[in-house]
Amino acid sequence: MGLPFKKPVWRGFYFHRELLRNSNQSAIENFFLKNKMPNNLNFLYFDFPSKFTRWKKGSRGVHFYYVLWQWGAYKQVKAIHKEKPFDLVHHITFASVRQPSFMGNLGIPFIFGPVAGGEKAPWRLRFRFGMRGFLLDSIRDVINFFVRFDPFMRMTFKQADRIYVTSYQTKKLIPKGYHKKIKIKLAIGIDKKGLFDSFGEKKLNYNILYIGRFLYWKGMDIGIYAFNKLLKNEPFARLTMVGKGKEKKRWMNLVRKLKIEDRVDWIPWVDRDSISDIFNRHNILLFPSLHDSGGMVVLEAMAHGLPVVCLALGGPGIIVNTLSGKKIPVHGKSIKKIEFELYDAIRYLLPPLSFKRYSQGALHRAKDFTWTKLVSSIYSKPIK
Incomplete structure (x- = not known):
């Protein structure tokens, strides 16, 4: 260029x-x-x-x-x-x-x-x-x-x-x-106009959200198992899956195997005007991707005041800090251990006081990833 x-x-x-x-x-x-x-x-x-x-x-x-x-x-x-x-x-x-x-x-x-x-x-x-x-x-x-x-x-x-x-x-x-x-x-950023100053009067619920392509490396088979564990303690929780891809059939079969079809909603890709409404109806973004270099949806969710639960891998592992969500270290751990820690992180963020604290943290963290800050950080020092 x-x-x-x-x-x-x-x-x-x-x-x-x-x-x-x-x-x-x-x-x-x-x-x-x-x-x-x-x-x-x-x-x-x-x-x-x-x-x-x-x-x-x-x-x-x-x-x-x-x-x-x-x-x-x-x-x-x-x-x-x-x-x-x-x-x-x-x-x-x-x-x-x-x-x-x-x-x-x-x-x-x-x-x-x-x-x-x-x-x-x-x-x-x-x-x-x-x-x-x-x-x-x-x-x-x-x-x-x-x-x-x-x-x-x-x-x-x-x-x-x-x-x-x-x-x-x-x-x-x-x-x-x-x-x-x-x-x-990171190679991603958000526009200042997409940032909110507070999470407003978001209705607290147990609605968990995933948005992204349905691909094998997105990790939502692990996410579905974690959500299944959550239902044992929070039977009114719901998981919304927004997107499409080759893994949809396999993930739907897993949901049927676990007998939680009535707690999981499937939504195809939606236009950008509908995304904000979807974010506002949910409280936590679950994004256990295994090698996402960026994770634009993570920034968008945080800009809407959603705490994020992810793995400490790739871009999401860099974006999410200790004040904006929970990132789960994976090295040296079994799949079962990771599933449990994802479940535990979701459950920790659900109570009203915890949600409000991390929601504000997510909004604040999103401001670190505006395009203006990204560009300024690259060009702030001259090349000698």
């Missing part, structure tokens, strides 16, 4: 990426029909002819196409740089530690990231994935192992003046010789 500036041009709504694929152009132009465009912001667009874009269809072709796109984008920026020099270049997307950038070849200050991808589910928890999930995660481990040996990635790490990664696990994938350049920084 080419970004010429004397001062940060982003002001906390979304990252305005200077160099994008052509398919982004109409969305950007429509946005600025309704919003004022900063005078110091310009967009460049690059894409290959349509006969090449078919390569990006499918999970395998898209990665090859992306590397080609990065090279073509670099060549375009290089030509422009000769006429109108850039001060700095910042690579943002793909936000993957497995995908290189060639922008460091411009010979100007180069920021790489935040990038993700090193988050890893503990082995003992993978036995709940099913055969397909277990195999996919094992393949992912092998691919991640070779990141440190990839010549394109080593070039990227070497040329970068700063490297931002979303977790300590991702940092471990990068050769130690470059660790002095690395800082931990």
Whole structure:
């Protein structure tokens, strides 16, 4: 992403990426029909002819196409740089530690990231994935192992003046010789307009919420077992599952096996206007993801005053602190132990006094992750 500036041009709504694929152009132009465009912001667009874009269809072709796109984008920026020099270049997307950038070849200050991808589910928890999930995660481990040996990635790490990664696990994938350049920084944020000052008169109930894709590594099989334990002591509790995905059938079968169908509600994806209403009808977000690099729903829930119960892994493990929810350490623990601790955390947060304290803590913590603060933290110190 080419970004010429004397001062940060982003002001906390979304990252305005200077160099994008052509398919982004109409969305950007429509946005600025309704919003004022900063005078110091310009967009460049690059894409290959349509006969090449078919390569990006499918999970395998898209990665090859992306590397080609990065090279073509670099060549375009290089030509422009000769006429109108850039001060700095910042690579943002793909936000993957497995995908290189060639922008460091411009010979100007180069920021790489935040990038993700090193988050890893503990082995003992993978036995709940099913055969397909277990195999996919094992393949992912092998691919991640070779990141440190990839010549394109080593070039990227070497040329970068700063490297931002979303977790300590991702940092471990990068050769130690470059660790002095690395800082931990999430690649997600929220708009100030999405923050609330208080949780208002939220009705206290025992409604637990999960929002997200129904995927094997989201950990909701563990979450469902934890909720089942909660019902033994709080029989009026409810769990709402919002989303869709390949694991829906397996999770629904688990709910039937535990005979708790009458306490679990299933809602497909909803539009953003409906999300706030869903948050306001619940008191706790349960999000036991095993390797989420971010966890946008965690920020959104906290911005609505919901304490979060998660695992101490990936992005959620960084976002949630001791005042905004409960994060469960997993290393060295059995699945049964983790299920119990998730249940215990939910039960701890349910009483009115506890909920109000942690709800305020969630609102306060969400303010640490605005786009404005994220951008300012990256550009506050000049690159020497």
